[in-house]
Amino acid sequence: MTEVNEGAVDLVEMIRGGRVESVHRGHAVICDGAGEIVEAWGDPSVIIYPRSSCKMMQALPLLESGAGRDLTQRQLALACASHQGAAVHTSTVAAWLHDLGLGESDLRCGAHMPYSDDAKADLIRAGEAACQLHNNCSGKHAGFLTLSRHLGAGPDYVEPDHPVQLAVRRAFEEVTGMESPGYGIDGCSAPNFATRLDALGAAMGRFARAREGGNPREDAMARLTAAMAAEPVLVAGEGRACTDLMRAMGGKAAVKTGAEAVFIAIIPELDRGIAVKIVDGGTRASEAVIATLLVRLGVLPAEAPVARRLTQGPITNARGKVTGGYEVRLA
Template identity: 75%
Template sequence: MSQLSSAAVDLVEVIRGDTVESVHRGHAVICDGAGQIIEAWGDPATMIYPRSSCKMIQALPLLESGAGRALSTAQLALACASHQGAAIHSEAVAHWLADMGLGEADLRCGTHMPYAEEARDDLVRAGKEPCQLHNNCSGKHAGFLMLSQHLGAGPEYVEVDHPVQRAIRTAFEEATEMDSPGYGIDGCSAPNFLTRLDALAGAVGRFARAREGQGTRQDAMARLTHAMGAFPEMVAGEGRACTDLMRAMKGKGAVKTGAEAVFVAILPELDRGIALKIVDGTTRASEAVIAALLSRIGALDAKDPVVERLTMGPIRNRRDMVTGRYNVVLGS
C-alpha cells in the first residue's frame, strides 16, 4: 500500500471555519477514447482494485456471449449497479431470477440490510430479515447467473476458475489492455482484478468511444453505457452521487463508484474516460473529485446544484448549522 500513497497528491481539503482540518490525497486520470492519457494527478500507474467501478466491464461477457441479448435496458443498468436495495431494485432482481427459473438462494452475493431507508424501515416494521436480493450487487450477480446458465456451467459462479469469472477476466484484461497481476475477493464474494489506474481510465475511455454497429465488443460497451445513463435510478438510487450526476448529465454519460473511493466516468460526447482513487478510501472525497473533473472537462456546469453540493458542501452539524465546506484541489 505504500506504493499507492507515495506519489499521491492533495485532491480535497476539508475546511472547518477558515482552517483546513483534513486533506484527502489520491490519484486521477483522464483518457481519450484510444486510452491515451490527456491529464493526470498523482501516479497514473498506481495499482488498484477497481471494486464496483468496473461492473460495466464485468457485464461485457453477458452481452458478448449472447446470453443477455434479450435483456431490457433497465436490466442492463441493473447488471452494472451498486443499488440501494429499494423495492425497484430487489423486485427487479427477483423477477429476473424467476424468468431464469432461479431464486434468491441461487445468488452468491451475501446479505446486508438495504441502503434505502424506506426499504430498511419496511423490513424492521415487518419483523423481517434482509435477503440477498437487497445486496447492492444482486443485479450484477443475476447477470453472472444468466451467463452461467448460457455456458452450461455450475452454480458456484464466483469461484475464480469458474467459466463466468474466466470470461470476465479475459474481458477485463482486454478492455484495460494489460494482464492483471492478481485479484482480491470483493465484498460480494466475486473476484476483483488488480489493474493500473491509467489502464482503468483507458478502459472507460474505450467505452466512451464505442459505437453500436462496430463489432461485438463496441456494441456491448455502447449498450451498457447507454443503459446506465438511461436508468440512473437503477444503477444506484435516490440521493446517491452516481444517480444524481447521471441525471444532471441527462443521460449523456455514465459514472460508477466503487468501494474504497474509486470512481469512473464514461463520456461518449467528449470522447473521454475518467478514473480516480482516493488513498484513504473516503467516499466524500471521491464524489467531490469526480464531480469536479466532470465540470473541468465540460460534462457538467460548475454551478450545477449537484456539482456544487458534492464539491463544496456545505458541511452541516446536527443542528443544521453550516460548519465547513470542501475544496477540490486540481490545479490549473
C-alpha cells in the same frame, strides 16, 4: 508497479473555521477513446482494485456471449449497479431471476440490510430479515447467473476458476490493455481484478468511443454505457451520487462509484474516460473529484445542486449549522 500511496497528491481539503482540518490525497486520470492519457494528477501507474467501479467490464461477457441479447436496458443497468435495495431494485432482480427459472437462493452475493432508509424501515416494521436481493450487487449477480446458464456451467459462479469469472478476467484484461497482477475477493464474494489506474481510465475511454453497430465488444460497451445513463435510479438510487450526477448530465455520461473511493466516468460525446482513486478510501473525496472533473469537462453544469453539494458542501452539524466545506485542488 506503484503502490497506491506512492506519488499521491493533495486533491481535496476539508475546511472548518477557515482552516484546513484534513486532506484527502489521491490520483486521477483522464484518457481518450484510444486509451491515451490526456491529463493526470498524482501517479496514474498506481495499482488499485477498481471494486464496483468496473461492473460494466464484468458485464461484457454477458453481452458478448449472446447470453444477454434480449435483456432490457433496465436489466443491463442493474448488471452494472451498486443499488440501494429499494423495491424498484429488488423487484426487478427478482423478476429477472424468475425468468431464468431461478430464485434468491441461487445468488452467491450474500445478504445485507438495504442502503435505502425506507426499505430498511419497511423490513424492520415487518420484522423481516434482509435477503440477497437487497445486496447492492444482486443485479450484477443476476447477470453472472444468466451467463452461467448460457455457458452450461455450475452454480458457484463466483469462484475464480469458474467459466464466468474466467470470461470476466479475459474481458477485463483486454479492455484495460494489461494483464491483471492478481485479484482480491470483493464484498459480494466475486473476484475483483487489480489493475493500474491509467489502465482503468483507458478502459473507460474505450467505452466512451464504442458505438453500436461495430464489433461485438463495441456493441456491448455501447449498450452498457447507454443503459447506465438512461436508468440512473437503477444504477444506485435516490439521493446517491451516481444517480444524481447522471440525472444532472441528462444522459451525457455514465458514472460509477466503487468501494474505497474509486470513481469512474464514461463520456461518449467527448471521447473521454475518467478514473479516480483516493488513497484513504474517503468516498466524499472521490465524489468531490469526479464532480469537479465533470464540471471541468463541461458535461456537468457547475450550478447543478449535485455539483455544488459534492464539490463544496456545505458540511452541517446536527442543528443544521454550516460548519465547513470542501475545496478540490486540481492544478
